[in-house]
Amino acid sequence: MIAMLTAGILLFSGSAAFAEAPALTYPDRDYGELVVGNPTRMDGKFFTGMWGNATTDIDVRTLVHAYYLVEWGYDSGFLRANPVVASAQGVFEDSKGVRIYRFQLCDDLYYSDGTEITAWDYAFSVLFQAAPEIAELGGRPMDLSYLEGYEEYISGEVPYLSGVRVTDERMIEFRVKPEALPYFFEMYRMGFLPYPIHEIAPGCKVYDDGKGVYIGNEDPEVEGKIFCTELLQATVMDPENGYLSHPTVGSGPYVLTSWDGETCTFEINPYFKGNAEGFKPTIPKLRFTLAKDEDMIEKLEADEFQLLNKVVRRDTITKGIELVSEGKGYTLTNYPRIxxxxxxxxxxxxxxxxxxxxxxxxxxxxxxxxxxxxxxxxxxxxxxxxxxxxxxxxxxxxxxxxxxxxxxxxxxxxxxxxxxxxxxxxxxxxxxxxxxxxxxxxxxxxxxxxxxxxxxxxxxxxxxxxxxxxxxxxxxxxxxxxxxxxxxxxxxxxxxxxxxxxxxxxxxxxxxxxxxxxxxxxxxxxxxxxxxxxxxxxxxxxxxxxxxxxxxxxxxxxxxxxxxxxxxxxxxxxxxxxxxxxxxxxxxxxxxxxxxxxxxxxxxxxxxxxxxxVYYDFYTSDLMNYDIIRYITWGDAIVASSYYNVYQSMVDRGIDPTDTEDEFEILP
The missing domain is CATH 3.10.105.10 (Dipeptide-binding Protein; Domain 3)
Incomplete structure (x- = not known):
């Protein structure tokens, strides 16, 4: 273990699980499920940040929603079009100085129920998050005033949002006003996720008649506006089945299978295409729940948790470091808080x-x-x-x-x-x-x-x-x-x-x-x-x-x-x-x-x-390739991780787990 003092903060490197350790007797683990604990309770707001933004809720969103149009390039250090989502992207300016961001979507994007994701799903996401109905339901609608035609649309002067255009199933563009530029995080403004209209607003459809996008009735024969507060109260806000707390159809690497007010369970989304580095999840099931500072390290050692995320309290961190240093098959990673x-x-x-x-x-x-x-x-x-x-x-x-x-x-x-x-x-x-x-x-x-x-x-x-x-x-x-x-x-x-x-x-x-x-x-x-x-x-x-x-x-x-x-x-x-x-x-x-x-x-x-x-994550050393520093959230980091009996794998290949001089290949 290496310790270094940086700006008055004590930082440790991850510690090898088997360094100077005798042969270990591993618990009888279920490698089909990883249990993750966090000291912050989830609030159950798993759909956008408009009703709250608890960090643990954000972790759940990371697991069940993916395919941002724009992403942070970990290799480049810049915001860019998400290569998993967009096959091409261009930026143009018209004669009035309006900046146009055009995205050509890939044709292999699907929700977890097998429904295809198209440009219309991204347009619905924009319109939904700007809808006045959100405020009536206790949320805070997104401020999209940087988009052309936003004020006219929100005031009801026109029925369409001219700042978003859909030209076909695969092409969407955003039109940003010249007075909203420059903006340092310019590309971030286009970082929308797709949301399933058939789950959130059944009976509705997004249209573009050549002037901009709007939400209308899927069946033109139906009288009256279907998209309204009453509809969203039932489909989004319902505490038992609403999409806010139970987004069971999503685009992320995992599917939410249950939420009981304290614990979420997840299974792999078979339709997930992979992240920008090409990784798909391999851990079949996840369980995410509250971990209490008083006993979380003891429960980690007892195998009730396999990963503890964002540990902050000094006494808990000290106990975790002691557990790792005992060579019982545990690892830590720390990272500075943003x-x-x-x-x-x-x-x-x-x-x-x-x-x-x-x-x-x-x-x-x-x-x-x-x-x-x-x-x-x-x-x-x-x-x-x-x-x-x-x-x-x-x-x-x-x-x-x-x-x-x-x-x-x-x-x-x-x-x-x-x-x-x-x-x-x-x-x-x-x-x-x-x-x-x-x-x-x-x-x-x-x-x-x-x-x-x-x-x-x-x-x-x-x-x-x-x-x-x-x-x-x-x-x-x-x-x-x-x-x-x-x-x-x-x-x-x-x-x-x-x-x-x-x-x-x-x-x-x-x-x-x-x-x-x-x-x-x-x-x-x-x-x-x-x-x-x-x-x-x-x-x-x-x-x-x-x-x-x-x-x-x-x-x-x-x-x-x-x-x-x-x-x-x-x-x-x-x-x-x-x-x-x-x-x-x-x-x-x-x-x-x-x-x-x-x-x-x-x-x-x-x-x-x-x-x-500094945040600390403590976890079993059977969790491999867990790079929280690179991916920032555990929900993103877990996609590239694998979970298996590393000790037994080494023994099976004739490698001495207690010999730190041995070099061995990490299995995928």
């Missing part, structure tokens, strides 16, 4: 409107102690909206290769330009990001400067005598008596009490902790439907397309400066917009704007970044 944990302020709560108050709160959080308590050496405190696994962070820290190339046989001018670009990359830093560490005295000064100098009786506040600071706002006494919703657990409660509640109390801020289940917390955070909550302690893992506009409320960035959260959100939304409006070829310009975004966020503080960390 997200973080953070505290977000509720935008309309009166006591947190002022920047000085938010900064004072940040100075009262002992981030290092909180991070140590939960992740220890497997994470670091952060002051920006970033994950240590993001490529932008790697570029700034110099751990990623700069995307610059020097031509073969360069001219002196080309060499000079190249050197200048490298110098610009090397000059990047996060030194301008405001750093918050525990400093109660600084918090007191900020509150004094903002006039929080009264007690609950309207008299002069005195530290040690009075519990909480107050201030007269528009004639009324406003109290710094705040609430924080957090994911319930005894460990989290104790850590929050020591690392946050007590320092705030010293500064004159009363904080009440409100424990919530993770699912309830995520829903409340996204919907803002819980009264009386000033802050939420949550986490997020970003997409490859990093769009921070999703975290901020849009507003008028030109509005006069004011000390409110609404103004701070408007400013941050504008910085995010400027960052995204970078041409895709200008990675340096994008990262420079990303740094500006982090600097401004640390000043305006609409949210308090806490820490980013």
């Amino acid at each position: 997200g973080l944990s953070f505290i977000v302020f509720t935008p309309d709560r009166p006591a947190v409107q002022e920047k000085n108050v938010r900064q004072a709160i940040a100075y009262c959080m002992d981030k290092k102690a909180l991070q140590d308590e939960y992740t220890y050496l497997y994470g670091i405190p952060v002051d920006g909206m970033l994950g240590i696994g993001q490529w932008m962070y790697g570029m700034v820290k110099g751990t990623e290769d700069y995307p610059e190339t020097l031509p073969e046989d360069p001219t002196p001018e080309e060499e000079e330009a190249y050197d200048a670009r490298i110098e610009e990359w090397e000059s990047l830093s996060l030194d301008g990001v405001k750093h918050y560490e525990l400093n109660v005295e600084k918090a007191r000064r900020l509150l004094d400067a903002d006039g929080w100098t009264m007690n609950e009786n309207g008299e002069r506040y005195a530290a040690g005598r009075d519990d909480v600071r107050c201030k007269k706002v528009q004639g009324e006494l406003l109290t710094l008596d705040l609430t924080l919703a957090y994911p319930e657990s005894n460990e989290m409660a104790e850590a929050m009490e020591a690392c946050f509640v007590e320092p705030l109390k010293e500064a004159g801020i009363r904080l009440t902790l409100v424990p919530m289940t993770m699912n309830d917390l995520v829903h409340a955070y996204h919907d803002r439907d819980i009264e009386g909550i000033d802050m939420f302690y949550v986490g997020d893992d970003f997409n490859i397309e990093f769009d921070p506009q999703l975290f901020f409320l849009a507003g008028d960035p030109e509005a006069p400066a004011e000390d409110t959260l609404a103004w701070a959100h408007a400013q941050m939304s504008e910085y995010a917009r400027q960052m995204l409006e970078t041409v895709p070829s200008d990675a340096l310009g994008f990262v420079q704007k990303w740094i500006t975004l982090q600097e401004q966020l640390s000043e305006l503080l609409p949210l308090i970044p806490v820490y980013s960390n």
Whole structure:
């Protein structure tokens, strides 16, 4: 096992299962099923992210939905047309500057029930996700305002979406407005999945009469519009059989066979064509369920789990590392998170409107102690909206290769330009990001400067005598008596009490902790439907397309400066917009704007970044070719993996499993 200390984070390589181990007695395993555990409970939203985006739900979607039009090229580091889906792709511009993305689909794409996938399925996917009916069902429709004709279609001015055209069964094109360009993740916008209209909207059909696509009745003789809220309530939202929680017909490598509220089971989709590297799944069945930190490592050793995904807690990681080091036939892989944990302020709560108050709160959080308590050496405190696994962070820290190339046989001018670009990359830093560490005295000064100098009786506040600071706002006494919703657990409660509640109390801020289940917390955070909550302690893992506009409320960035959260959100939304409006070829310009975004966020503080960390996966060494680092999610990584009795296979071929000098071929 190799250990290395990187940026204050302890990272280990995967450990060989048989190194320095005696002959092993393997459990009587069922190699027909792999049981996967994750410490985050699934929410049952397995169809798009419009009703929620729990990371475990995303894992399920990865298994049952595939054939994105656009994918991340792991070998190239760029977004590209998915070669499994598109046999050809072109980009054009018309005389009005509209950019047209045209995809020629392959003719061997099928859903798991054998139904053929065509361009009409992708068009239905777009129309469904933009449908106003989604909001009526409690979801958030996709913002497709970058597509030509979107506003006219959504407003009902025209019955078709002119920004999407289907010319035949295999040809679909997207038309992007000139005012929506440039956009750094330009190709990502076309990353749609196909969805089966016969499952979601039976009796409906997608048409294109030459002006754009729309959903109509499959049988023109049927009167009345079939595609409506009532239909989707039955086909999508039904808790027993709806497509949201039971997408049993899909395009992914596996088919969902059951979901009981805690556990999903899957079987191989026989119609799955394979991923971009040509891999098809070989593990016949999967079982995905909740794994509790208290006993997940013991259950891994007892063979109740064969794979544990995204382990975070320090004590659990330590136990897992010990199990691997004992040479009992287990392996680990770790990988930096592309997200973080953070505290977000509720935008309309009166006591947190002022920047000085938010900064004072940040100075009262002992981030290092909180991070140590939960992740220890497997994470670091952060002051920006970033994950240590993001490529932008790697570029700034110099751990990623700069995307610059020097031509073969360069001219002196080309060499000079190249050197200048490298110098610009090397000059990047996060030194301008405001750093918050525990400093109660600084918090007191900020509150004094903002006039929080009264007690609950309207008299002069005195530290040690009075519990909480107050201030007269528009004639009324406003109290710094705040609430924080957090994911319930005894460990989290104790850590929050020591690392946050007590320092705030010293500064004159009363904080009440409100424990919530993770699912309830995520829903409340996204919907803002819980009264009386000033802050939420949550986490997020970003997409490859990093769009921070999703975290901020849009507003008028030109509005006069004011000390409110609404103004701070408007400013941050504008910085995010400027960052995204970078041409895709200008990675340096994008990262420079990303740094500006982090600097401004640390000043305006609409949210308090806490820490980013390393994830650990622990698994039996009978699971071969499991490359979570390459594929990012276990649902993608499992497709290229194989699961068999490696120890017995080596013995059968006359190889000593305890001899680390032996070289042997990994079976497919």
